[in-house]
Amino acid sequence: MLTPMAEMTGGSCLMRAVGGGKSALKSGVKRLLGRAGFDILRSANNLGGVDDFIPFEATMRAARAADLSVGDYIDEVMNGTPGATQSTIDELRALGVFAANPGTVLEIGPGSGRYLEKTLKECSPGRYEIYETAAPWTTYLVDTFGVVAQPTAGCSLAPTLDGSVDLVHAHKVFNTVPFLGASRYFFEMARVTRPGGRIVFDAMTEACLDPAAMRAWATEGGTGHDSYPAALPRRACVDLFATLGCNLEASFLAPMGVGTTEVLVFGKRA
Ligand SMILES: C[S@@+](CC[C@H](N)C(=O)[O-])C[C@H]1O[C@@H](n2cnc3c(N)ncnc32)[C@H](O)[C@@H]1O
Known part of the structure; x- marks a missing residue:
């Protein structure tokens, strides 16, 4: 399950999927990203970003499979806020x-x-x-x-x-x-x-x-x-x-x- 968390590390923030992997995305993404939009947690390297909570490859594949642009995929499927x-x-x-x-x-x-x-x-x-x-x-x-x-x-x-x-x-x-x-x-x-x-x-x-x-x-x-x-x-x-x-x-x-x-x-x- 994705758990939105936010931690500061030296003036920047990092976002990534907790529990990682496709199964985590499948089970948690609609519910939690739909509510929170993204997922943030402490990082060692302090340079993370959207790729950490919305993995590039997996998201692109899913958007292609849904025949949507990646932006529309995030709005419609991941966030549940079409348009x-x-x-x-x-x-x-x-x-x-x-x-x-x-x-x-x-x-x-x-x-x-x-x-x-x-x-x-x-x-x-x-x-x-x-x-x-x-x-x-x-x-x-x-x-x-x-x-x-x-x-x-x-x-x-x-x-x-x-x-x-x-x-x-x-x-x-x-x-x-x-x-x-x-x-x-x-x-x-x-x-x-x-x-x-x-x-x-x-x-x-x-x-x-x-x-x-x-x-x-x-x-x-x-x-x-x-x-x-x-x-x-x-x-x-x-x-x-x-x-x-x-x-x-x-x-x-x-x-x-x-x-x-x-x-x-x-x-x-x-
Ligand atoms: C919640 S996402 C929003 C992404 C996009 N604007 C959207 O609405 O879909 C926040 C974005 O800010 C980026 N970000 C985080 N910290 C940043 C910083 N210090 N400077 C520039 N971008 C940063 C993240 O990598 C991520 O892409």
Whole structure:
């Protein structure tokens, strides 16, 4: 059975399947990934990622067998939330995030690429950079979509120049990485975004944490994990980005396992 757990090891996080193997995936994945979305636990090497809880080979094989893209397979079969990724993309389109056809896009933690794939259906950037800690998925994304994989140290976008990106986004990442990593990435996201560009990410904010939601996480979340999902105060995010020249333009809730996550859309002042 997959047991979602989260542990911090030196400022990064690792996710993998507990109990490993196909049988573990078969028996536990629908129930637990459907509720929690992923599985996180302590690692010795501190560099793990989505590949550890969604093994690359097995997931690709299963998606092919189901005749689905890997992103749709994760949404529909593993998470039991068909259309969840597309619905976030639809919201972003309605908010005009893709309207200016961003020429440079940067995504943190794309994992299987389910948001990446759909983003590339909305716009045609000349350059799409990714920062991803899971090596097999990184290779797959580079080979499949021609994106540029940047060296990923954990919480820095140092290889990316100041003000060089039109759209910076991250999905279901900042509830899996610890506070310091998220905070450091926030400064970096504001730094690399060009004036007039957009920053999109989700966080499990107060809007996602009414008493019923907290009860659901407490009773239905995985056992033994004490850092996932990580919460972030909405106000702290909004106030921080305001000081970095980025105004909150919109927000909406999206499904995340047991509960929801709040997607925040910022525009960097020109
Ligand atoms: C829960 S998964 C979400 C994946 C993808 N965005 C999605 O929604 O399907 C979190 C992703 O962040 C990656 N990740 C974890 N820590 C990271 C870090 N410090 N920097 C960049 N990516 C990281 C993981 O490898 C994984 O791909």
